[in-house]
Amino acid sequence: MPNPEATSQDPSHTAASAQPASLPRLGMPAPLFEAVTTHGKIRLDDFHGNWLVLFSHPADFTPVCTTEFIAFAAIAPELRQRNVELLGLSIDSPTSHIAWVRNIKEKFGIDIPFPIIADLNKEIATLYGMIMPGESKTETSRCVFVIDPNGIVRAMIYYPLTTGRNTAEIIRLIDALQTTDKHxxxxxxxxxxxxxxxxxxxxxxxxxxxxxxxxxxxxxxxxxxxxx
Amino acid sequence: MACVGSNGELTESARRMLAALENPATPEQVAAHTELPLFRVRGGLREMAEAGLIELSAGVYASTQQGRALLSAKR
The missing domain is CATH 3.30.1020.10 (Antioxidant, Horf6; Chain A, domain2)
Known part of the structure; x- marks a missing residue:
């Protein structure tokens, strides 16, 4: 994995650079990116040394996604104990993300502690194959990518627009992967x-x-x- | 930029990171000092370096005169 402390604008961190056209594969390095998020600009390799759950949702201010964000927020402390960070993504603007996060706090009393990528130009969604044209050409499906501390894709889960994810399964998956690595x-x-x-x-x-x-x-x- | 707000002042997280660089430190040390997630510290330090508030040498960040001035201006 490239040096995460590099300060220059490295074109390898942009989704539009010469990345392989193929979608992420298990056991292969996760495609690098630099993204605008609700927590500022973030690069994939800022997570070097941490496990990362990168997940997409169809759109802000939609009901199933709201239940999922509340569920992801609920497991964030358990994931943190396992050295796992969460990173959301949808094809919405930073302003929309911020407004939605504030709405979830106001209406449901839940803080969303993780950053959300504003992928308005669909670069990262395309890079990771998050858009399923048979479902929607303008929204990301419910994808989950588990990326290990060395930047390797270790698991992928795809759910359709209609079906909210099971966050207990994501924790179980992390536990299984970490047990595999340890033993x-x-x-x-x-x-x-x-x-x-x-x-x-x-x-x-x-x-x-x-x-x-x-x-x-x-x-x-x-x-x-x-x-x- | 996340480290400097629209009013030209340091954001709270940037202030904490900059204060943690009273002595040169690695991102890991800054994360431990500020209790911010390491990924967020890495991104924040990179942005502050691009803004000239800190500088990186051999994996260790140190505040610049500009950074120290901005930090002390609001003390």
Whole structure:
């Protein structure tokens, strides 16, 4: 990842620069950007060393998005404990974002603690494939990109305009990814912290023999669990 | 610019960051001192450097005379 302390206007931070045309891919560096947000100008690599949940919503002052922002605000402290920052995005102006955030505070009593990108020219939305023309050509769908402390895309979730996201699943996903990184394991379906994890399957016969003697909870040679 | 408001005065977060640079410091040290998120400190320091209020050398930021003058003007 580039030096996050660089002060010059580096064209590599602009979405319109020579970025690869392909959409973000799991395991690949997240496309760099510099964005106008409700907290000032932010570059992707300002988050170096933190996990980042970059998420888009269709539009300010819409009901499902409002419920989502309230939900994201509610999990912000839990995410912060996990070294995770939140960054919202929609194709709206900074003024609209500010007015909406103030409205949420006034009508629902909720502070929105994270910045929101004002992507009026759709540069970042296009870079990240957040616009689904089959749904809307003028709004971003409900996309979530989990980016790790090294700037690598680790997970992507796409929800349609009609369906609000499940923020508990986002926390569960973060917990799973961080557990994988810490213990070099995988996590089974519906895994939650405290439950046993999957030992990666062996790739060689030698590993199979070693695996079966290692004391794991094995149903078969390829299916072993352990506590972490 | 986020570090200087439309009235030409330092914003509250910029004031806190600039005050934390009484001695040269890294963004991590400024974040710890101000209790601001590190991403926000990085962006704020970059904007203040572009405005000439601080300068960066070998990963360490220090306030400039212009920055110190702006900070002390409102003390």
């Amino acid at each position: 070099h394991v995988a996590t089974p379906a519906n895994w939650k912290p405290g439950e046993k994890v999957i030992v990666p399957p062996p790739a060689t016969m030698e590993e199979v023999d070693a695996r079966l003697k290692a004391g794991f909870e094995c149903t078969d040679w390829y299916f072993c669990k352990k506590a972490v």
